[in-house]
Amino acid sequence: MYDNKVLITGGAGFIGGHLARAMVALGYEVDVVDDLRVPPMVSPDGSAKLLEKPVLDLDEDDLANVGIVYHLASHKSVPRSFNQPLDYLDNIDSCRHLLALCTGVGTPKVVVASTCEVYGEASVLPTPEGAPLAPRSPYAATKVGVEMIARAHQRAEGAPEVGIARFFNVYGPGERPDELVPRLCANLLVRNELPVEGDGEQRRDFSYVTDTVRKLTELATGPLAAIVNIGSGRSFSVNDVVRVLQERSPDARVVRKPARINEIREFRADTKLQICQIGDLPGQTSLAEGIRRTFDWWADRDPEEILRRLFREESN
Ligand SMILES: NC(=O)c1ccc[n+]([C@@H]2O[C@H](COP(=O)([O-])OP(=O)(O)OC[C@H]3O[C@@H](n4cnc5c(N)ncnc54)[C@H](O)[C@@H]3O)[C@@H](O)[C@H]2O)c1
Numbered sequence: 001m002y003d004n005k006v007l008i009t010g011g012a013g014f015i016g017g018h019l020a021r022a023m024v025a026l027g028y029e030v031d032v033v034d035d036l037r038v039p040p041m042v043s044p045d046g047s048a049k050l051l052e053k054p055v056l057d058l059d060e061d062d063l064a065n066v067g068i069v070y071h072l073a074s075h076k077s078v079p080r081s082f083n084q085p086l087d088y089l090d091n092i093d094s095c096r097h098l099l100a101l102c103t104g105v106g107t108p109k110v111v112v113a114s115t116c117e118v119y120g121e122a123s124v125l126p127t128p129e130g131a132p133l134a135p136r137s138p139y140a141a142t143k144v145g146v147e148m149i150a151r152a153h154q155r156a157e158g159a160p161e162v163g164i165a166r167f168f169n170v171y172g173p174g175e176r177p178d179e180l181v182p183r184l185c186a187n188l189l190v191r192n193e194l195p196v197e198g199d200g201e202q203r204r205d206f207s208y209v210t211d212t213v214r215k216l217t218e219l220a221t222g223p224l225a226a227i228v229n230i231g232s233g234r235s236f237s238v239n240d241v242v243r244v245l246q247e248r249s250p251d252a253r254v255v256r257k258p259a260r261i262n263e264i265r266e267f268r269a270d271t272k273l274q275i276c277q278i279g280d281l282p283g284q285t286s287l288a289e290g291i292r293r294t295f296d297w298w299a300d301r302d303p304e305e306i307l308r309r310l311f312r313e314e315s316n
Pocket residue numbers: 009010011012013014015016033034035036037038040053054055056071072073074075076090094113114115116166167168169170171176
């Protein structure tokens with residue numbers, strides 16, 4: 001049955017895992033595609049069917065009767081993309097293959113995940129969808145490529161309805177510690193340290209993962225905008241996040257690290273189109289509450305496992 005079946009690429013990952021569980025809870029039949037190239041923090045729980053393979057190995061049978069595809073699978077680390085840029089070309093090729101398959105089988109709707117990183121250092125804040133694309137990393141450049149493939153399908157006759165969702169910074173339980181919030185939580189727990197890159201005044205538009213997932217599930221129910229920002233519309237600095245965690249552990253040591261290459265000073269979403277498309281959803285999680293919940297999730301984990309995870313991310 002068309003409307004009820006969902007396929008989520010990257011569905012064993014951080015956002016995809018939360019989305020898969022939410023869609024199952026809403027009564028959808030969910031298939032997850034993930035080759036587990038990065039070990040998930042939370043193992044797929046069996047409520048969704050796992051197709052353990054790369055997107056490039058999907059075939060028409062895998063898409064049969066799917067009503068909506070969420071294409072989240074991606075290499076996504078900004079620093080790693082400077083060291084291993086060729087790996088990131090897979091982001092573009094996978095999107096091309098998936099959209100060709102969806103066109104072939106007549107999949108009605110596809111949501112393609114992109115990122116605020118495509119704006120680079122935006123001259124307008126909050127940044128609307130029409131702002132120029134100025135990527136500052138190989139990762140962001142491949143997401144521009146992914147968007148261009150998606151845009152081409154938006155213009156092609158017989159292609160699915162394709163919507164590009166530009167996520168800002170999503171955080172919460174289940175994210176690997178190569179990203180800001182989990183890295184701070186994990187380091188605080190096992191080293192009593194809070195590593196801060198640069199001066200910590202770089203600002204991000206943070207969304208707690210379940211809030212982002214609610215927005216994504218809403219996209220399944222109405223027409224898709226060609227491109228929509230998925231963010232909170234507010235920005236906080238890294239130092240703001242550190243201050244929330246210092247309330248938990250006032251004697252934690254802030255450890256200064258070198259700034260990243262091409263670090264962006266601020267991301268902040270213009271959310272007018274998002275609100276037009278899916279409404280102004282009530283009950284969004286505050287930064288302090290979201291950070292506390294994320295920290296509590298980390299605090300429930302085995303310290304040995306946290307150290308292993310940190311070591312893996314730091315040596316990559
Ligand atoms: N987390 C954020 O703050 C954020 C911000 C902006 C954009 N995004 C985008 O959202 C999407 C999901 O991000 P996430 O944080 O959940 O990432 P994640 O790394 O936790 O999950 C991605 C998953 O995709 C899988 N994968 C990658 N390439 C694949 C391929 N070709 N075939 C099969 N599986 C593949 C990985 O094994 C992983 O499980 C990505 O497209 C990312 O670029 C995320």
